[in-house]
Amino acid sequence: MNIVNNSEPIILGSQASHTRQRGKIDKKILSGYWLASPPLFFLVVFFLIPSVMLLVASFWTSKTFSMTPAATLANYARALSASGFYDSLWIALQNGFWTALLSTVISAPVAYYIVYRTRSNAVLYLALVSWFSSYLVRVYAWRSILGTNGVINSTLMHLGLVDQPLEWLVFSKFAVVLTLVHIMLPFTLLLLVSGLRDIKKDYLEASADLGASGATTLWRVIMPMAHKSIVSSFMFTFVLAASDYVTPQLLGGRDAMTTGLVIANQFRSVGNWPLGAAMAYLLLCVFMLVYALLLGVLRAANLAPGKRYHD
Amino acid sequence: MKKATETGYGITGIDLEMISLKRRTFLLGAAASTAGLYMGSFAPGIFAATGGHLEILGWEGETGDAELAEWRKQRGITVRSSYASNQDDITARLAGSDPVQLDLTMYALGYETIYQEMGLLKPIDTSKIPNYAAENIVPLFYKGSRWYWDGQQWGVPLLWGMNTIVYNPKKVQKPSQYKDLLDPKLKGRLTFVDDGTSNWSLIAIIAGYGDKYPNLTRAEFDDAFEKLKPYREQCRVFAASSGDAVSLLVSGEVDAVFSASANTPSETTKRGVQTALSVPKEGAALWCDALFIPKTAKDIPLALEFINKTLEADTQAKMATTMFSGVVNQKAVPLLPADLRNTFDYANLDVFFEKSKLYGQPPLSSDKYVTYAEWIDQWANFKGSF
Numbered sequence: 001m002n003i004v005n006n007s008e009p010i011i012l013g014s015q016a017s018h019t020r021q022r023g024k025i026d027k028k029i030l031s032g033y034w035l036a037s038p039p040l041f042f043l044v045v046f047f048l049i050p051s052v053m054l055l056v057a058s059f060w061t062s063k064t065f066s067m068t069p070a071a072t073l074a075n076y077a078r079a080l081s082a083s084g085f086y087d088s089l090w091i092a093l094q095n096g097f098w099t100a101l102l103s104t105v106i107s108a109p110v111a112y113y114i115v116y117r118t119r120s121n122a123v124l125y126l127a128l129v130s131w132f133s134s135y136l137v138r139v140y141a142w143r144s145i146l147g148t149n150g151v152i153n154s155t156l157m158h159l160g161l162v163d164q165p166l167e168w169l170v171f172s173k174f175a176v177v178l179t180l181v182h183i184m185l186p187f188t189l190l191l192l193v194s195g196l197r198d199i200k201k202d203y204l205e206a207s208a209d210l211g212a213s214g215a216t217t218l219w220r221v222i223m224p225m226a227h228k229s230i231v232s233s234f235m236f237t238f239v240l241a242a243s244d245y246v247t248p249q250l251l252g253g254r255d256a257m258t259t260g261l262v263i264a265n266q267f268r269s270v271g272n273w274p275l276g277a278a279m280a281y282l283l284l285c286v287f288m289l290v291y292a293l294l295l296g297v298l299r300a301a302n303l304a305p306g307k308r309y310h311d
Numbered sequence: 312m313k314k315a316t317e318t319g320y321g322i323t324g325i326d327l328e329m330i331s332l333k334r335r336t337f338l339l340g341a342a343a344s345t346a347g348l349y350m351g352s353f354a355p356g357i358f359a360a361t362g363g364h365l366e367i368l369g370w371e372g373e374t375g376d377a378e379l380a381e382w383r384k385q386r387g388i389t390v391r392s393s394y395a396s397n398q399d400d401i402t403a404r405l406a407g408s409d410p411v412q413l414d415l416t417m418y419a420l421g422y423e424t425i426y427q428e429m430g431l432l433k434p435i436d437t438s439k440i441p442n443y444a445a446e447n448i449v450p451l452f453y454k455g456s457r458w459y460w461d462g463q464q465w466g467v468p469l470l471w472g473m474n475t476i477v478y479n480p481k482k483v484q485k486p487s488q489y490k491d492l493l494d495p496k497l498k499g500r501l502t503f504v505d506d507g508t509s510n511w512s513l514i515a516i517i518a519g520y521g522d523k524y525p526n527l528t529r530a531e532f533d534d535a536f537e538k539l540k541p542y543r544e545q546c547r548v549f550a551a552s553s554g555d556a557v558s559l560l561v562s563g564e565v566d567a568v569f570s571a572s573a574n575t576p577s578e579t580t581k582r583g584v585q586t587a588l589s590v591p592k593e594g595a596a597l598w599c600d601a602l603f604i605p606k607t608a609k610d611i612p613l614a615l616e617f618i619n620k621t622l623e624a625d626t627q628a629k630m631a632t633t634m635f636s637g638v639v640n641q642k643a644v645p646l647l648p649a650d651l652r653n654t655f656d657y658a659n660l661d662v663f664f665e666k667s668k669l670y671g672q673p674p675l676s677s678d679k680y681v682t683y684a685e686w687i688d689q690w691a692n693f694k695g696s697f
């Protein structure tokens with residue numbers, strides 16, 4: 001009778017190999033932590049801890065630029081009971097949605113061209129060139145282009161296409177979204193290029209060999225595999241555009257009050273940091289809701305399989 | 312004798328092999344140097360001057376950077392000026408448990424009550440400011456209630472000016488009262504500068520509560536903003552700043568500004584567009600910036616000396632010319648350019664101040680009157696039409 005001694009560990013081949021390489025793997029893991037530690041440290045110190053402090057402060061009370069520790073929901077209740085908060089939020093969400101959608105959609109074919117159709121990075125650099133000018137310069141440049149006496153209106157009138165300058169070109173939602181798309185486009189392009197570079201051309205060729213059309217390859221291969229960069233592009237741009245209040249103020253006309261400005265007022269003018277913090281966290285909740293909604297839509301369309309395809 | 316080349320130490324006798332940088336050492340050194348340079352940029356400057364050092368926070372153009380350069384040089388003094396974009400910048404830096412160290416800063420009209428309540432002000436010894444004397448200073452600015460109370464001086468008026476209607480005379484007729492801005496021809500051609508506090512007194516005046524401002528009851532306050540709504544209908548955009556209002560006038564996007572700084576016409580003229588000021592019959596919104604010594608001041612004697620220098624006639628004239636503003640030292644008036652002198656009508660200042668008053672700010676907290684925070688909120692609501 002054979003007796004199996006269960007107390008002895010049975011070392012399988014791969015496990016044995018793993019054990020033999022443990023020292024090496026540990027070193028690899030350690031070096032990974034070491035490489036990741038500076039940004040992690042930065043994020044913890046300058047983002048996570050301040051965010052927690054802001055969250056705590058949102059439950060405090062305030063008087064004359066000084067805060068008193070408390071545990072009250074009054075700031076949240078006050079923000080949620082103000083109609084102005086909802087109105088400004090609606091304007092901000094519209095700015096964010098249209099900017100994110102247009103930036104992502106416009107960037108997609110350009111990213112495809114950069115990754116699969118050309119070896120040159122010229123187009124990418126061209127898109128990034130706009131980063132070399134300041135944010136405000138770009139906003140004022142658009143005001144000059146879209147203005148009553150701007151390039152577009154002057155040209156249209158010179159050509160006899162319009163009798164009067166098109167007033168809606170500037171100080172309108174159109175002007176805000178156009179400018180924000182111009183500002184955000186390099187972000188979405190970079191994220192999409194980065195996502196597409198992970199999808200090897202072999203997959204696309206295999207799809208074609210199996211008889212899939214270009215549209216099917218896009219829908220069934222590229223989009224599911226690149227969904228994380230698509231979601232990143234959209235959300236990154238959405239959050240930045242919806243939070244922005246400089247462009248809406250300079251180009252949005254008299255009805256361009258966004259939540260960002262309402263929050264900034266609480267921090268800078270009123271000195272009511274707890275109320276500002278509560279509003280900021282409400283805005284964060286809305287952003288997370290939009291993120292969940294976007295993922296839900298993509299999953300419903302089988303475009304977000306929740307798998308990792310790359311190493 | 313061994314040749315130097317044989318020793319490998321060269322003629323200096325230093326082993327170059329020993330001091331050659333390894334890649335890791337070089338990277339570490341570079342990282343340390345970068346970190347050092349970066350952190351060093353936050354460290355306070357090392358001031359070689361022996362005459363002292365002042366930390367000043369104020370409005371750009373009012374900190375004497377150019378006007379007092381010679382004095383600083385003669386006295387061996389260094390001054391670090393930083394600029395506030397609005398009064399809230401100053402409040403935020405001085406408020407709280409860890410305020411910023413400043414030797415001198417400024418408050419706009421009406422903030423004296425807020426800063427008094429916050430305990431930010433130190434009394435000023437006027438015996439150390441000989442230029443602040445009754446024979447020099449325009450009577451309204453000498454020991455006025457905005458700067459002097461409880462038998463002590465808390466602020467020293469530096470410059471003053473007005474915010475009023477600015478219009479393009481080629482496009483619209485001169486408005487003689489605020490109601491003229493409701494002319495249908497001005498629909499979509501008007502702008503407000505998004506600086507609530509400078510508009511608030513005018514909002515009260517237009518609604519007929521000029522005598523009561525800044526203490527308005529809730530009903531009066533609601534009524535005032537209700538009466539302002541037609542002006543909003545005329546508005547095309549809220550200018551982000553005075554500079555933005557200049558830009559809008561120059562680009563032809565608007566033809567009039569509800570209330571803009573008196574230097575606006577000179578700024579638009581520089582850019583090729585003629586505009587003009589109009590002080591309507593209801594009056595203009597006056598401003599006056601006062602220097603004060605905050606609780607965090609270190610070198611108070613030097614701060615007082617600085618205040619005294621800013622009140623000298625020559626310094627006042629130079630600063631006022633730069634800022635296109637009024638002077639508080641009467642002896643500076645003859646030194647001003649003619650257009651600036653005429654704008655503020657120094658010959659009839661009493662009449663001018665009868666029409667346009669020095670208003671304060673709404674109370675920080677009150678059960679009876681609408682507070683400062685409520686004005687801020689309402690101004691935001693007015694802008695957003697909420």
